[in-house]
Amino acid sequence: MRAIVTIRSSNMTTGQGNSTSYTIGLLSKATDTKAVTIRYYEGLSLLRPAARTAAGHRLYTDKELDRLLFIRRSRALGFSLDDIRGLLGLADRREASCAALDAKVEEQLEQVRMRLRDLRAMERELERLSACCEGGVINDCRIVESLSGRG
Secondary structure (H helix, E strand, O other), rough: OEEEEOOOOOOOEOOOOOOOOOOOOHHHHHHHHOOOHHHHHOOOOOOOOOOEEOOOOOOEHHHHHHHHHHHHHHHHOOHHHHHEEEEEEEOOOOOOOOOOHHHHHHHHHHHHHHHHHHHHHHHHHHHHHHHHHOOOOOOOOOHHHOOOOOE
């Protein structure tokens, strides 16, 4: 898993207190997310549409940066975009119980554990296949026999 580094840029302030604004390029660098992906997440309504400058350039705030980092971390943990939409909905309700969020994380953990079990079974089968090879020619190959159901 790659680490996600947060960079706060003070080059472009909005004039609204200490809030920082990010162009899509700065947000992209700050979150290690391609600009096309940021626009895609906007299109899916995972991110609010960005404010625009007079010239039409997108401007994002720290709030969008944090939300994008949330999305990136959730994706790195294997959550689907639909799951992330639900997680964001839960996270937006700050005073609500975290029981539903806990349940989603537990569900994802169980899915990861199931995939790990499946991967271990695949590993054992591949080890078995590898061990049955005696060298020689493909015509006599035990791996081919085994994969074709003849062995």
